[in-house]
Structure formats: C-alpha cells, structure tokens
Amino acid sequence: MSIKQWPLAERPREKLLRHGCAALSDAELLAIFLRVGVAGRSAVDLARDRLIEFDGLRPLLDADRARFCAGHGLGEAAYVTLQAALELARRHYEAQLMRSSAFDSPGAVRQFLHAQMRDFDHEVFAAMFLDNQHRMLRFERLFSGTLDAAAVYPREVVKRTLALGAGAVIFAHNHPSGVSEPSEADRRITHRLREALGLVDVRVLDHFVIGDGEMTSFAERGWL
Known part of the structure; x- marks a missing residue:
C-alpha cells in the first residue's frame, strides 16, 4: 500500500x-x-x-x-542530499554558539563538537576559541596524528589564541578507538596548555574527549 x-x-x-x-x-x-x-x-x-x-x-x-x-x-542523489543536510546541522550548531555564550548552550557545544570530530579515523586535536563573553570566535582543527596520538604544541596554541584575540578556549580531541576515557597523556597535555595559556590570561574552560557516541568532559571530572 x-x-x-x-x-x-x-x-x-x-x-x-x-x-x-x-x-x-x-x-x-x-x-x-x-x-x-x-x-x-x-x-x-x-x-x-x-x-x-x-x-x-x-x-x-x-x-x-x-x-x-x-x-x-x-544512490548518489540521496548521498549528496544527506551530506548537505549533515553539513547544515554542523553549521546550525556553530551559528548557535556564535550568538550565545558556550556556558548558555552546553548541549549545543557537545552536539557541535561531536558532529565535527566523531568521524575521523585518526586523532585530531581542535579548539573552540571564545571571546570574553564565551561566545565562539572560531573553531579550528589544530593538530592531527596517528591512530593513537597527536602532537600538540602549546606554543603554537598560544600564538593562535593571541592572533584571534580569544579570552578563553575549549579543547577537544577524538579517540578513534571509540572510547572517550581520557588517557594520562591527555591529562598531561591539558595541564601544559592550561599553564601556557594562563601566562597570557586566557582560561581553559574545558577539554572534551570524543568517542563513539559518548563524550568525556575534563571540567565535569573536576580536572580544570
């Protein structure tokens, strides 16, 4: 029927x-x-x-x-339409964060980061650069690595943060294994980044680790 x-x-x-x-x-x-x-x-x-x-x-x-x-x-027509719809969703989340404080839209932050980061087959480290009202200035993928590691350079992060005039940042990286539990290496690099950015009065608000359908927040763990 x-x-x-x-x-x-x-x-x-x-x-x-x-x-x-x-x-x-x-x-x-x-x-x-x-x-x-x-x-x-x-x-x-x-x-x-x-x-x-x-x-x-x-x-x-x-x-x-x-x-x-x-x-x-x-078929290809459906594939093209689907990819366009998914990209519209990503841009919708980004537009929400451009208009409002990240703290006002924690759900939008999670949805945006998950949409941006979940599909890589290698590790990618990214940052949401925020103004002093915690509205997003720009999202950038900063470093990428192998399946189990990414080289993250605090000096380069500080330079990019200052160039954008950001007052705060939220970091995110994916675990291609699908497990969102942060490693000791993840905690060490977050500590180094927090110290480096603290020298220029920029706050690290959170660091999200994105797995397959799940996400872990350093701030929620009390690690920041």
Whole structure:
C-alpha cells in the first residue's frame, strides 16, 4: 500500500507537522528523506530495509559514498542530499554558539563538537576559541596524528589564541578507538596548555574527549 493511502495520522510528513520530529521513528524520518519507495515497497518499508542493512541509523549516516550508494533505493542523489543536510546541522550548531555564550548552550557545544570530530579515523586535536563573553570566535582543527596520538604544541596554541584575540578556549580531541576515557597523556597535555595559556590570561574552560557516541568532559571530572 502506498503511503498516500495510509490514514493521515500515520503518514510521516503529516505526523511530523502535527507532533514534531521527536515523535517519528528512525525509519519514518529516513522515509521523509528518501521521499519515495520502490516497486512494492513504500518509503517507510524501504527505510526500514536500509536500517537493517546498515545495522542502524548511525552507520547509514556515516557510510562513505560507495557503501551508501550501493544500498538499494539510495544512490548518489540521496548521498549528496544527506551530506548537505549533515553539513547544515554542523553549521546550525556553530551559528548557535556564535550568538550565545558556550556556558548558555552546553548541549549545543557537545552536539557541535561531536558532529565535527566523531568521524575521523585518526586523532585530531581542535579548539573552540571564545571571546570574553564565551561566545565562539572560531573553531579550528589544530593538530592531527596517528591512530593513537597527536602532537600538540602549546606554543603554537598560544600564538593562535593571541592572533584571534580569544579570552578563553575549549579543547577537544577524538579517540578513534571509540572510547572517550581520557588517557594520562591527555591529562598531561591539558595541564601544559592550561599553564601556557594562563601566562597570557586566557582560561581553559574545558577539554572534551570524543568517542563513539559518548563524550568525556575534563571540567565535569573536576580536572580544570
């Protein structure tokens, strides 16, 4: 049966308009994105099939071009649209942080950093440079390394912080292993960065370690 023949209350688009995005299942949201089904399968059926094929929504969203386009009923047009949607989400979080204090939007900070950092297969160290009201001036990826280490140079961080006129920073780096528990090396470099930036009156507000679906905050651990 075509979705157009479903009761209005059960159609994904009408359900979203009536109850909001949160009321929809992963399959229903994906069906809206796909727009149409294939012969004998509605868009919702097709969405459920693809979620089973990819073992969930996250692997589907993270799939590379070849893997995604190989999925039945997907293809390059859907891949391009999906990548554009994901980039819009990243820019939305960034725009939120440009307008308000990072302390006013801790959820937006986490979402933004997770969207920016989660997909690397190597370790990347980044910083959110903030003004004195803790609004974001710029987000930059500063260093990258191997699968298990990144060379982080406090002197270069201080130079970049001063060049941007930042009054505070939030650091973040990913663990490609997927485990967000900070290592002793992570704690040592954070201490070195905090000391170096303290000499120029710049505060380190937090350091996030991003894993696969989880994130650890140094500030919440009481380490800053």
